[in-house]
Amino acid sequence: MIVLKFGGTSIADADQIRAVGDILEKCLTRKPVVILSALSGVTDTLIRLAQEALEKGSKSIDPIRRRHQKVIQALGIEEDIVGDLLQDYRELLKGISLVKELTPRSLDYAMSFGERFSVRIIAAHLCQRGIPAEPIVSYDIGLHTDAQFGKALPLPDLDGPIAKAIRGLKKVPVITGFIGKAGPGGDVTTLGRGGSDYSAAIIGSAIGAEEIQIWTDVDGIMTADPEIVPDARPIDILSFDEASELAYFGARVIHPSTMIPAIKKSIAIRVLNTYRPEAPGTLVVRERPPGAQVVRSIAHKRNITLINIVSTRMLQQHGFMARVFEVFARREIVIDLISTSEVSVSISTDSKGGLDDLVEEISEFGRVTLEREKTIICVVGQGMRDAVGVAARIFESLGEAGVPVRLITQGATRINISLVVENRDVEPAVRALHRAFFD
Ligand code: ASP
Ligand code: MG
Numbered sequence: 001m002i003v004l005k006f007g008g009t010s011i012a013d014a015d016q017i018r019a020v021g022d023i024l025e026k027c028l029t030r031k032p033v034v035i036l037s038a039l040s041g042v043t044d045t046l047i048r049l050a051q052e053a054l055e056k057g058s059k060s061i062d063p064i065r066r067r068h069q070k071v072i073q074a075l076g077i078e079e080d081i082v083g084d085l086l087q088d089y090r091e092l093l094k095g096i097s098l099v100k101e102l103t104p105r106s107l108d109y110a111m112s113f114g115e116r117f118s119v120r121i122i123a124a125h126l127c128q129r130g131i132p133a134e135p136i137v138s139y140d141i142g143l144h145t146d147a148q149f150g151k152a153l154p155l156p157d158l159d160g161p162i163a164k165a166i167r168g169l170k171k172v173p174v175i176t177g178f179i180g181k182a183g184p185g186g187d188v189t190t191l192g193r194g195g196s197d198y199s200a201a202i203i204g205s206a207i208g209a210e211e212i213q214i215w216t217d218v219d220g221i222m223t224a225d226p227e228i229v230p231d232a233r234p235i236d237i238l239s240f241d242e243a244s245e246l247a248y249f250g251a252r253v254i255h256p257s258t259m260i261p262a263i264k265k266s267i268a269i270r271v272l273n274t275y276r277p278e279a280p281g282t283l284v285v286r287e288r289p290p291g292a293q294v295v296r297s298i299a300h301k302r303n304i305t306l307i308n309i310v311s312t313r314m315l316q317q318h319g320f321m322a323r324v325f326e327v328f329a330r331r332e333i334v335i336d337l338i339s340t341s342e343v344s345v346s347i348s349t350d351s352k353g354g355l356d357d358l359v360e361e362i363s364e365f366g367r368v369t370l371e372r373e374k375t376i377i378c379v380v381g382q383g384m385r386d387a388v389g390v391a392a393r394i395f396e397s398l399g400e401a402g403v404p405v406r407l408i409t410q411g412a413t414r415i416n417i418s419l420v421v422e423n424r425d426v427e428p429a430v431r432a433l434h435r436a437f438f439d
Pocket of ligand 2: 007194197253254255
């Protein structure tokens with residue numbers, strides 16, 4: 001069996017959906033299991049309408065209805081195929097506007113419609129062209145999570161039930177990505193924005209898939225963001241470790257959690273382009289191929305904040321870090337990079353909310369300053385473990401480009417050197433690094 005996950009832009013309109021049908025037609029002998037996002041833009045619209053129901057009492061679902069009706073008509077499938085779901089969504093908006101409350105729980109429920117619409121439409125299109133297919137909502141085949149709305153985590157021991165449910169199917173399953181349920185009979189949850197990749201990996205790992213394919217709108221994971229570096233190129237093959245670092249630090253093509261289930265069962269992930277299905281894409285596997293380039297890619301994540309904390313007590317004090325970290329943990333502020341000296345620590349985070357309260361609390365035992373509008377740039381490659389002079393080259397190229405570096409760290413796995421620069425310096429910095437390592 002092979003898992004194919006199609007993102008929103010891969011099923012944006014009727015032509016794209018037909019292209020997806022072409023791709024699936026060619027792999028029927030490999031027993032495809034299809035995972036889908038919502039049609040592009042739909043999740044954002046579902047959120048916006050829910051917020052408008054809350055703030056303005058509006059109950060119109062027109063943008064959502066029109067978006068789907070257009071595709072349904074262009075494909076020539078049954079007009080009313082999502083009619084009952086649209087009705088449910090209308091009821092939800094009515095409820096939100098009446099009680100004037102939009103909780104994380106009802107927001108997850110609102111977002112879940114996108115994937116529930118898309119699986120019905122794509123399955124109907126496949127049936128229409130002679131591929132027997134069945135729309136499936138992930139929680140109906142056992143994708144259960146904890147109850148952290150908006151960032152739910154899959155429960156342990158899902159593999160058996162999911163595999164059993166999928167093996168029992170006669171038709172091609174077309175399964176909702178992104179959503180789950182907090183236990184059987186529980187509330188609907190979501191795995192976090194962009195979470196369909198994660199769903200694909202969870203299901204792929206459950207059924208022991210031969211491969212997990214992530215179909216998107218670019219040629220694979222790139223050597224840098226092509227919007228900044230026009231001659232950035234797709235990377236042919238990456239290790240799980242390298243891909244995890246890149247996904248976490250901003251190479252938006254693939255959701256950072258995707259690698260977790262894949263690593264567990266050592267299942268290869270392939271990132272492919274629906275617009276150019278013939279392109280080889282990026283293969284992500286356990287072992288880095290021998291002889292691969294030292295640096296594989298340069299990722300970046302904008303708009304992070306640096307929190308600098310200086311101990312107000314004397315030197316040689318123990319327990320200072322523990323106190324700092326305890327506050328971050330309790331306030332659920334995610335730490336990305338850390339750099340320390342004897343009396344001070346700089347911490348980067350991309351959490352946006354709650355920073356002022358955090359500062360106030362830490363100020364009780366340390367002097368705190370915040371620096372906003374920074375960017376993390378990561379130079380990633382497993383070969384850096386054994387290579388000499390990578391850091392020198394990084395500094396040399398940034399020096400030549402006139403980019404000041406605010407912080408630098410190397411993780412314990414030694415496959416990632418991360419730097420923090422000003423947002424405004426991202427372009428020259430990424431270009432200079434790409435030139436240094438890829439030209
Ligand atoms: N539709 C969801 C989102 O827009 C999940 C996904 O696309 O992966 O975040
Ligand atoms: Mg995505």
